[in-house]
Amino acid sequence: MLVLGIESSCDDTSAAVLDNGSSVLSNVISDQNTTHSKYGGVVPELAGRCHIESIHHVINSAINQSKIGLKQIDLIAVTVGPGLVSSLLVGLNTAKALAYALQKPLIGVNHLEGHLLAIFLEETVEFPYIALTVSGGHTDLYRVEGFGEYKVLGRTRDDAAGESFDKVAKMLKLGYPGGPLIEEKARLGNALAHRFPRAYLEKGSLDFSFSGLKTSVRNIISKRETGEIPILSDSDISAGFQRAVIDVLTDKVFLACDKEKVNRIVVTGGVAANSALRKRIATEANSHGLKSFFPKPEFCTDNAAMIACAGYYKSLNKPLSLKDTINLDAKASLKL
Ligand code: KG4
Ligand code: ZN
Secondary structure, eight states: OOEEEEESSEEEEEEEETTTTTTTEEEEEEEEEEHHHTTTTTHHHHHHHHHHHHHHHHHHHHHHHHHHHHGGGGGEEEEEESSSHHHHHHHHHHHHHHHHHOOOOEEEEEHHHHHHHHHGGTTOOOEEEEEEOOOSSSSEEEEEEEETEEHHHHEEOOOOOHHHHHHHHHHTTTTTTTHHHHHHHHSOOOOOOOOOOOOOOOOOOBBBBBBHHHHHHHHHHHHHHTTTTTOOHHHHHHHHHHHHHHHHHHHHHHHHHHTOOOOOEEEEEGGGGOOHHHHHHHHHHHHHHHHHHEHHHHHHSSSSSHHHHHHHHHHSSSSSOOOHHHHHOTTTTOOO
């Protein structure tokens, strides 16, 4: 089955062609980093406009690279939420028009389900597994029992982990997106130069909180400017901040495995592209006798291949009708 995936939930316009759920024939991504960089975060109106400018080109490139014809597509899968409505609507309306013109079925996919299943683009993971979804909008822990069977174990009560990377990068005037820039700075810094707080919340809680950490970084930066504390370089602050985030994420993943008696871990979402996080969880998993899985970085950050993959598995369980296609709507805070 050939699936065309379309993703435009935030600031990446992407289209992919997937053969039988796992063979990626193409995965084209157009980011908007230059547009948003000067604002230190995504400006929704600009994001919507950029999607409009690039979506046709991105879909054409995905079809050309896959070396199949548009008419050979069996199914179109598109992100319907959660995300920015003005961004989601560009992908959704384009997908609806294509489905109508080609008379092909269209399936709506929850963006988070795409992240949860991205690992299946590369390998098969046995169920159940614990999934840590860490992105710019979400920091969630799930027990994944099967395709379409997801139980939320914990989530952030305030900022998402990726959002805190972006905000700290903005405070340090590094640019956007902050995650890769902080990671690069952190490589040169001393994570022990300053100990930032870790929010573990109530004993045994699988929820997260990153807003206190962000405030603490802000305070340290202003104290540094007034000379109240010994000199800390941007690299030291980046390393200390990144270590605090990784400590909490790692500890909660293993707590979830312990509580749920599950020995497989999948880490996914944009922050899962962070090599220090990957290394830490992989090392600890090995020492605990657990298995850990990480999609390659291209499939961690937003991409349409994961949407095509989730759409493929969803379509196996659900016969599609034209009514489903027409009624599809974008939902900013769609739940999984
Ligand atoms: O999954 P994603 O592409 O979009 C959302 O669904 O939000 O995640 C984007 C987030 C951004 O906050 C970005 O700073 C973060 O993922 N990110 C990283 C890294 N690469 C991207 N965070 C830490 N380290 C990275 N290498
Ligand atoms: Zn995402």
